[in-house]
Amino acid sequence: MTSDGGWTVIQRRQDGSVDFNQPWEVYKTGFGDPQGEFWLGLEKMHLILGDHGSHLAVQLQDWEGNAKSLQFPIRLGGEDTAYSLQLTAPMASELGATTTTPSSLSLPFSTWDQDHDLQGDKNCAKSLSGGWWFGNCSHSNLNGQYFHSIPQQRQQRKKGIFWKTWRGRYYPLQATTMLIQPRADEAAS
Incomplete structure (x- = not known):
């Protein structure tokens, strides 16, 4: 789960072998196989990061x-x-702010059985087939349904893995x- 330079892999999607449409408790503890598709677990992520x-x-x-x-x-x-995921600075990429703006907003994690998203009239995780840090339902979801090819139906594609500012809202990503x-400045303290 750890790669060079102290990075810890927390999520991997590559072949659709794991269903990411899971309830809160499963996202909390983690699931899948670290050698393949997996989600490390929200609690483990929080323990690694602490208050830093x-x-x-x-x-x-x-x-x-x-x-x-x-x-x-x-x-x-x-x-x-x-x-809650708080973006503490603008993204260092040409992809721009994809989760929501402003960048200091905290986004709670949502699953189909625990709706914490900022979209008041619907449950984004339930609609989009996977738990995620949703602002509204349209900016990103890397835990959506995995497709082995791009579906013809737009309605189906929107449930896939997407990052709106790169390939668009209706383009399901492969991996x-x-x-x-x-x-470093936080870990040293």
Whole structure:
């Protein structure tokens, strides 16, 4: 789960072998196989980071073999905050702010059985087939349904793995990896 440079892999999607449409308790503890598709677990992520900041790296791959990476500082709250993800600075990438704006907003984690998203009239995790830090339902979801090819129906595609500012809202990605690394200035204190 740890790669070079102190990075810890927290999520990997690559072949659809694991169903990411899981309830809160499963996202909290983690699931899947660290050698393949998996989710480390919200509680483990929080324990790794403590009350300190971290860097989050996101690696995306489309069906044409193109890849994009981005990295930005974050903070992750505990279960009492629904593991809220706070973007502590603008993203260091041309992909722009994809989860929501402004960048200082905290996004609680939502699952189909625990709706904490900022979309008051619906449950994004239930609609989009996977738990995630949703602001509204349209900016990103790397835990959506995995497709082995791009579906023809737009309604089906929106349930897939997507990052709106790179390939668009209705383009399901082929592979993703998420990694965290404690910030050097925070880890030293």
